Amino acid sequence: xxxxxxxxxxxxxxxxxxxxxxxxxxxxxxxxxxxxxxxxxxxxxxxxxxxxxxxxxxxxxxxxxxxxxxxxxxxxxxxxxxxxxxxxxxxxxxxxxxxxxxxxxxxxxxxxxxxxxxxxxxxxxxxxxxxxxxxxxxxxxxxxxxxxxxxxxxxxxxxxxxxxxxxxxxxxxxxxxxxxxxxxxxxxxxxxxxxxxxxxxxxxxxxxxxxxxxxxxxxxxxxxxxxxxxxxxxxxxxxxxxxxxxxxxxxxxxxxxxxxxxxxxxxxxxxxxxxxxxxxxxxxx
Numbered sequence: 001x002x003x004x005x006x007x008x009x010x011x012x013x014x015x016x017x018x019x020x021x022x023x024x025x026x027x028x029x030x031x032x033x034x035x036x037x038x039x040x041x042x043x044x045x046x047x048x049x050x051x052x053x054x055x056x057x058x059x060x061x062x063x064x065x066x067x068x069x070x071x072x073x074x075x076x077x078x079x080x081x082x083x084x085x086x087x088x089x090x091x092x093x094x095x096x097x098x099x100x101x102x103x104x105x106x107x108x109x110x111x112x113x114x115x116x117x118x119x120x121x122x123x124x125x126x127x128x129x130x131x132x133x134x135x136x137x138x139x140x141x142x143x144x145x146x147x148x149x150x151x152x153x154x155x156x157x158x159x160x161x162x163x164x165x166x167x168x169x170x171x172x173x174x175x176x177x178x179x180x181x182x183x184x185x186x187x188x189x190x191x192x193x194x195x196x197x198x199x200x201x202x203x204x205x206x207x208x209x210x211x212x213x214x215x216x217x218x219x220x221x222x223x224x225x226x227x228x229x230x231x232x233x234x235x236x237x238x239x240x241x242x243x244x245x246x247x248x249x250x251x252x253x254x255x256x257x258x259x260x261x262x263x264x265x266x267x268x269x270x271x272x273x274x275x276x277x278x279x280x281x282x283x284x285x
Contacts, residue, residue, distance in 0.1 A: 008033065051144045052135035054259070055151065056128055058266065059173055062116045063124050065270065066090045069277065085120040091171055093273035095266075097159050098169040111163070112262060113269050115155035117171035127173040134180040141187055143247040145255025146239045152258040154179020154231040161227030170221045175228035181206050182232020187241050 010017050010024045010032045017024055019033030066086035092101060095113025102108055118124035139147040158175025181203055188200035207229065214222040239251065247255075 049136065049139075051139055051147055051259075052131065055135070055173075056131060058263075059116050059118065059124060059128060059131075062094060062266070063118050066094055066117060069093065069273065083121050085123075086117075088169070090273075091117055091119070092169075093276060095269045096169055096171045097163065098167050099163060100168045102163055109265060109269075111156045111159045112152065112265055114159055114171045115152075115173050115176050116266060118173070119171060123172060127177060130177045131173065131180075134177060134184065138180045138183050138187075141243070142183065142236070142239065142241045143251065145247055145251045146241070148255040148258045149239060149251070150179055150183050150232060150235045151176045152262055153235050154182065154228040157231035158221075158224035158226075158228030162221050162223035165223040167221055167223055170224060172221070172224075174221070175224040178210065178225045178228035179232035179235070181210075182229040182234075183236035184232075185229075186233045186236035190237075190241075191243065 007016060008019050010026065017026070017032060021032060023030055024032045063086075067084065067090070069090040070087040088096075094117055095101075095107070095110045096117055097107070097110035097114035101110050118127065135147070135151075138150065142150065155173070155176035158178065159170065162170055162175075184199060184203045185207075188196045188198075188203055190196070191199075210225055210229075211222075214220040214225060
């Protein structure tokens with residue numbers, strides 16, 4: 001028989017405390033050892049590296065699934081822009097968004113799922129490279145749960161704007177990545193000082209690069225980029241960042257809702273997609 005654990009990490013400040021404390025001696029959180037507090041603590045996925053890796057692997061898994069669903073339809077040309085590109089049917093079934101999936105088929109949940117789909121090897125490579133560069137910084141400065149909220153909400157906002165702008169079919173993590181840039185812009189401007197202004201100039205350089213890239217390269221969803229960027233600034237201003245306010249129970253609840261809600265939605269989407277493929281195969285001669 002093992003003894004009951006009497007120490008652990010405070011769900012708010014993450015410092016080692018006795019679980020029978022009525023108040024955290026470091027941050028003042030009431031009843032830090034309660035089951036409710038620990039349920040919504042950052043254990044499990046809340047590390048700075050954990051949340052970025054979870055999103056990274058989800059994108060990679062969905063890219064591989066989109067290729068495997070229709071291997072004959074993948075792009076095998078010498079053009080690097082279309083190399084290993086999934087078929088439109090696979091992307092549609094796995095949750096691509098736009099006026100066609102939403103307007104004609106009422107697939108509103110694709111405003112979330114589209115952020116985890118990519119149209120080719122270069123597409124996912126550059127987006128995941130950007131995620132690995134920007135994600136750890138935003139997660140560190142805002143906390144893992146606020147990062148999750150920013151990433152999910154800005155992706156939805158970017159694709160919602162592109163839907164109302166009439167974009168017919170769109171995918172990619174870039175709306176959420178632009179949301180991270182927006183969060184960095186707010187953080188840098190709010191923090192000020194030499195570090196803040198240096199970060200602000202660097203983030204503005206990314207924005208200029210995005211604008212030029214969107215103008216020069218055809219097929220770029222500039223509406224999603226702009227919507228994600230603006231939503232990132234707004235979300236960051238509403239949620240705050242670690243230096244000004246540590247993550248609260250509200251932030252952890254919102255972050256858990258985003259992560260577990262999106263995970264459930266992605267699993268359901270995969271189930272629905274393969275169910276439709278199997279149903280169709282059953283009626284083929």
